Amino acid sequence: MSRVYNFSAGPAVLPEEVLKEAAEEMLDYNGTGMSVMEMSHRSKAFEKIIGDAEKSLRDLINIPDNYKVLFLQGGGHQQFAMVPMNLMKNKVADYINTGQWAKRAMLEAKIYGKVNLIASSEDKNYSYIPDLKELKISDDADYVYICHNNTIYGTKYNELPDAGDKILVADMSSDILSEPIDVTKYGLIFAGAQKNIGPAGVVIVIIREDLITEDVLPGTPTMLKYKTHADNNSLYNTPPAYGIYMCGKVFKWLQNKGGLEAMKKINEEKAAILYEYLDSSSMFKGTVVKKDRSLMNVPFITGSDELDAKFVKEAKAAGFENLKGHRTVGGMRASIYNAMPIEGVKALVEFMKKFEQENKK
């Protein structure tokens, strides 16, 4: 068995320790005589798994008691609909467009009400976060929506928009658990698990209790009401049980690493290795305005499509997987989530240096 360095934007690398444990427990979880995959979601063993996962997550992010944690299905895309269906009481919402996923969320919200685009970085292919000081929040907006870290473009909010008394909703799919956050600044946070947590098929929702009501838009399916899941501790129907179990393991792994303060330090260190090289290289350069750079997704280009393709090919042959950039940005992208070891980033930079040396004009 030989493991590669996997820079995929998602689904993405998982901690090797976590995978090893999962493999060991596959036929017999904790003396139950069965796999977690075979376990009734109403069993004591599974109730402990989901309960412990929630506890660890609350501990890691310091989630206040007046917020519920939900483990749902359908990924970020389903949240794009659930957010307006549940929160658009006045049928108005403000969106900031910082990339493909923010835009798709905005288009979905338009099915349900009036959407005000209050800021956008589409003019420069989303290579920056718009100026938040100029922001005009709409008086009648039910909420203000942001995508906190933009996976494709490699940007990140380093400060938050001042939403005043409005509910701030954030898609944190690609940077949840990468550093501490202040949950009280948000009304609702959601994150697909498949980037910085683990397996695809689980989406985590952290929602302030007063936002969980029966007063949703007419025609909202029972499964798409937050209240359905909040009232049943995510066990209204059979949940994605194995995915939740894997999430719980990753949460424990993060706790053992020292929590989110420790992860922030490591993530900053990892990102610095890559960005410092990009800033010094005469071949590779980053595509994002420096102050808005993501700690998780690092897009870079050589300026030559041919050279980009050569790099991706040779990197793959050397054991660096999934470095090809998204087609809308081109070039390369290294996603360096929590589970990417610092050795992987160092090895990548060494490889880039060697490539630069060998291919300079």
Added chain:
Amino acid sequence: MSRVYNFSAGPAVLPEEVLKEAAEEMLDYNGTGMSVMEMSHRSKAFEKIIGDAEKSLRDLINIPDNYKVLFLQGGGHQQFAMVPMNLMKNKVADYINTGQWAKRAMLEAKIYGKVNLIASSEDKNYSYIPDLKELKISDDADYVYICHNNTIYGTKYNELPDAGDKILVADMSSDILSEPIDVTKYGLIFAGAQKNIGPAGVVIVIIREDLITEDVLPGTPTMLKYKTHADNNSLYNTPPAYGIYMCGKVFKWLQNKGGLEAMKKINEEKAAILYEYLDSSSMFKGTVVKKDRSLMNVPFITGSDELDAKFVKEAKAAGFENLKGHRTVGGMRASIYNAMPIEGVKALVEFMKKFEQENKK
């Protein structure tokens, strides 16, 4: 490691061979250097996994070319909404109520249009399938809905309602792949994977192509349109990738067992062992009208709550797990899905005989 006999109604037992393979491949799938959980859903390796899973399923059920196979999220409960949102063109549908899940599907459909209850077995706690000869299908119905096998009550349709030119929709969550079916009789079949296939978090939809249209009810979320997923071969967004991989393994396992004709024989044999004993026992008896008995879920009672509880407790101690019946039926329930080996059923009956002997008055 010691495995139990797991009679859970779902999530339920998986073939041990499949779990072993999954454990072995956990850190390095097929020389990719990564787990399937870490794999981009746009990668060649994953495209092959989902493509092969679909091919095996098509082969097993003999799915005609004019039907699409979709791997979705949200379980049966989300289908309860997706079916009317996508198929209720006239806003009318006929439902047959054969248990809790059929009823819940019916209540969900009422959000979207007029629902005609054309038959029900609620009067006798769903212990039979209503007479289908008397059925009056509504002229304006968009579809006729049935729950093909009723997990909680242990009943099963041994013949289908004559829906005429109407679309027949079937929830087959608890008996899909238990025996051959004629797909052409249905417009849409769905099945949550967590009963007779494998892991929770995947729902399989088999839908006739002409039913996949943009003409859905207003307000239908993009993720809840069959067309969204059909147009993208279930890769519109990140799918529940690991679950699909496990489903594919179970499909292969079934192919190696000889397919659905072979499974039907084995399932009939397994069920007969249990039913024959129930019919001969003076302590235990089945709760379902004989002609409507399920091959998958076998509820039975002693007539005494105390004795039922004693049996469940002693059975558990002897390595027979999850035999407690659903609270609406009481007593016991043995779910004997495809992955339950015949040895498990034989051992259970031996245990029941011993219990009967020891506890007879």
